Amino acid sequence: xxHSLQKDEVAALLEEIATLMRLAGENDFRAMAFDRAARTIxxxxxxxxxxxxxxxxxxxxxxxxxxAEDLYIYAETGSIPVREKLLEQVPSGLFSWLKxxxxxxxxxxxxxxxxNITEITELKDRCKDGSVASLPxxxxxxxxxxxxxxxxxxxxxxxxxVDEAEIIADSFVGILxxxxxxxxxxxxGSLRRxxxxxxxxxxxxxxxxxxxxNIMERFVRNSEVVExxxxxxxxxxxxxxxxxxxxxxxxxxxxxxxxxxxxTGSKEHNVAMRQRARTRNLQLNEYGLFHQNADNQAxxxxxxxxxxxxxxxxxxxxxxxxPELREGHGEFELAEGGxxxxxxxxxxxxxxxxxxxxxxxxxxxxxxxxxACTRRGYRYLAITDHxxxxxxxxxxxxxxxxxxxxxxxxxNNEYAQRGTDFYILKGIESDILSDGKLDYPxxxxxxxxxxxxxxxxxxxxxxxxxLDRLMRAAAHPHLHMLGHPTGRLLLQREGSKAxxxxxxxxxxxxxxxxxxxxxxxxxxxxxRYGRKAREVNLMSAVCPDAHSEExxxxxxxxxxxxxxxxxxxxxxxxxxxxxxxMKRLG
DNA sequence: GCCGTTTTCGGCCCGACTGTTTTCAGTCG
Numbered sequence: 001x002x003h004s005l006q007k008d009e010v011a012a013l014l015e016e017i018a019t020l021m022r023l024a025g026e027n028d029f030r031a032m033a034f035d036r037a038a039r040t041i042x043x044x045x046x047x048x049x050x051x052x053x054x055x056x057x058x059x060x061x062x063x064x065x066x067x068a069e070d071l072y073i074y075a076e077t078g079s080i081p082v083r084e085k086l087l088e089q090v091p092s093g094l095f096s097w098l099k100x101x102x103x104x105x106x107x108x109x110x111x112x113x114x115x116n117i118t119e120i121t122e123l124k125d126r127c128k129d130g131s132v133a134s135l136p137x138x139x140x141x142x143x144x145x146x147x148x149x150x151x152x153x154x155x156x157x158x159x160x161x162v163d164e165a166e167i168i169a170d171s172f173v174g175i176l177x178x179x180x181x182x183x184x185x186x187x188x189g190s191l192r193r194x195x196x197x198x199x200x201x202x203x204x205x206x207x208x209x210x211x212x213x214n215i216m217e218r219f220v221r222n223s224e225v226v227e228x229x230x231x232x233x234x235x236x237x238x239x240x241x242x243x244x245x246x247x248x249x250x251x252x253x254x255x256x257x258x259x260x261x262x263x264t265g266s267k268e269h270n271v272a273m274r275q276r277a278r279t280r281n282l283q284l285n286e287y288g289l290f291h292q293n294a295d296n297q298a299x300x301x302x303x304x305x306x307x308x309x310x311x312x313x314x315x316x317x318x319x320x321x322x323p324e325l326r327e328g329h330g331e332f333e334l335a336e337g338g339x340x341x342x343x344x345x346x347x348x349x350x351x352x353x354x355x356x357x358x359x360x361x362x363x364x365x366x367x368x369x370x371x372a373c374t375r376r377g378y379r380y381l382a383i384t385d386h387x388x389x390x391x392x393x394x395x396x397x398x399x400x401x402x403x404x405x406x407x408x409x410x411x412n413n414e415y416a417q418r419g420t421d422f423y424i425l426k427g428i429e430s431d432i433l434s435d436g437k438l439d440y441p442x443x444x445x446x447x448x449x450x451x452x453x454x455x456x457x458x459x460x461x462x463x464x465x466x467l468d469r470l471m472r473a474a475a476h477p478h479l480h481m482l483g484h485p486t487g488r489l490l491l492q493r494e495g496s497k498a499x500x501x502x503x504x505x506x507x508x509x510x511x512x513x514x515x516x517x518x519x520x521x522x523x524x525x526x527x528r529y530g531r532k533a534r535e536v537n538l539m540s541a542v543c544p545d546a547h548s549e550e551x552x553x554x555x556x557x558x559x560x561x562x563x564x565x566x567x568x569x570x571x572x573x574x575x576x577x578x579x580x581x582m583k584r585l586g
Numbered sequence: 587g588c589c590g591t592t593t594t595c596g597g598c599c600c601g602a603c604t605g606t607t608t609t610c611a612g613t614c615g
Contacts, residue, residue, distance in 0.1 A: 027587085028598095029587070029588085029597090029598055030587050030588095031587090032587085032588095032598075033587035033588055033598090034587075036587090036588080037587085037588090061588090061589090062587095062588070062589090063587095063588085064587060064588050064589080065587095065588095066587060066588085067587070067588085101613090101614085102604085102612095102613070102614090103612095103613085104612060104613050104614085105612095105613095106611080106612060106613085107612070107613085136606090137605090137606065137607085137611075137612085138605085138606080139605065139606060141604085141605060141606085142604095142605070142606085145604090145605090189615085200614095200615080202615080230602090230603060230604070231603090232602065232603055232604095233602095234602070234603095235601095235602055235603070236603095237603090237614095247614095247615080249602090262600090262601095262615090263615080265615075267599095267615070270599075270600090270615090271599060271600095273599090274599045274600075275598090275599075277599095278599085283599090283600095284599085284600090285599080285600060285601070286600080286601070286602095287601090298600090
């Protein structure tokens with residue numbers, strides 16, 4: 001009897017097989033095929049179970065008879081023969097070795113075979129006693145590097161939040177922009193793509209070759225640097241005190257656009273771009289876009305004219321694809337028509353929605369937060385303190401709500417009299433209770449201009465229960481928007497597992513928005529749901545969830561997430577004028 | 587293992603850097 005499958009589960013399974021194959025020394029192209037199939041499943045529109053029931057998996061690009069058959073068997077029996085066979089050859093302990101920088105599948109399997117070890121602790125011992133250094137193809141230096149990497153790995157997290165990465169990146173960019181001969185500097189990689197967490201920080205510099213030595217020197221001499229991992233004339237890597245790796249690449253100014261595209265990635269995006277170039281008998285690399293010579297190699301003497309990333313896309317019959325969308329996640333379909341996707345920008349924001357004050361757990365008064373907003377050029381601010389159930393955060397009792405409204409009225413009156421074009425909306429971040437009800441009776445709720453509903457407890461409840469809870473809240477006539485829908489804290493806590501692919505259409509149907517919480521610890525709604533959101537025209541708002549003045553500036557991270565999710569300004573509530581917004585809120 | 591209006595076989599993205607190498611494999615992005 002077949003059981004119901006999840007896309008993520010199947011994708012993870014295929015990826016695992018790919019990894020096992022590499023560790024087992026299998027042909028890499030075979031492994032790549034499983035990786036590609038994993039990505040196809042991951043990005044699949046619709047229900048994978050439909051494809052399995054109808055036996056139509058082979059209609060998908062990257063899935064042929066063999067993998068399709070594997071998955072039909074998996075749906076039927078819960079196991080795949082090829083995986084079972086591989087697991088016999090490759091001990092599961094070796095998986096964690098892949099995280100050791102400098103160690104790849106080949107060396108891992110070689111060491112494992114030669115020394116008969118499977119655990120990282122054993123690997124450490126064998127590095128120390130010289131056994132690793134004595135293996136062919138490895139040496140003293142290799143053993144030392146492995147030990148060093150393991151120590152870093154144990155001490156520091158693999159990834160960091162985007163706000164943490166930004167601070168480090170700014171330091172390097174600052175130092176490099178001042179260096180002699182530097183014509184352009186840009187952050188590339190996942191930071192430029194506005195990913196929610198960052199592994200390595202990539203920086204690209206355009207400069208004439210004569211200056212590169214000096215620029216490299218400045219780079220590795222930055223006070224943030226605690227270790228130089230590699231140093232060449234065009235490429236160097238360092239590690240900072242926070243344990244982050246920073247890579248610098250220096251290119252000739254004429255290669256800058258292609259290099260910027262290359263180092264921005266994502267890997268998946270790059271691969272797709274190069275394949276696209278090849279189908280047009282062109283060759284794309286980090287130096288440019290070239291015609292091919294007789295043996296299908298890039299003919300560096302015959303470049304296509306490229307002055308910007310836009311030119312590269314245009315030569316490949318695509319509209320400009322903003323960095324945030326370059327995830328191999330449907331962006332090519334969007335740009336195929338030649339019209340660049342219209343994405344919300346920071347300057348589109350006209351007001352702030354979702355901020356806390358000293359009335360609950362914020363650090364600043366209403367007046368101070370309002371002033372901070374006017375200083376930043378915003379036209380309105382929706383104050384949304386916590387509701388009464390959030391006692392730990394100073395949630396407002398009904399009486400306090402009424403008092404706060406009075407204060408807001410007083411301040412708004414002052415603005416009106418002074419002719420200040422600014423308005424404070426009476427809002428609330430109401431807890432969504434276990435049964436999906438909101439935290440005040442309807443007669444209180446209807447007095448707010450804006451009601452956000454958020455889950456703050458019971459995140460670990462079963463997915464179906466959580467979905468039901470969120471749906472009940474979304475259907476509430478007085479609720480305008482769901483706050484941080486999964487409740488995740490990046491790199492700290494998983495969010496609830498409610499199926500957002502079901503919640504999003506339901507919310508859209510009930511004219512309820514779902515927030516993009518811009519706090520860099522959250523960035524929730526996850527951008528990966530952007531496609532579903534677009535399908536059903538879901539409304540959102542980019543909300544700082546600010547507890548302080550500086551917290552307001554977190555909206556820039558939320559804009560990154562909104563762009564990544566493909567939101568145009570028209571589907572972001574706080575890009576509206578006050579009048580439009582009030583009309584929408586009814 | 588997948589894929590094909592130039593191919594049903596022979597390709598599969600591509601270059602920099604490191605370490606262990608006397609010419610290159612492995613890793614990384």
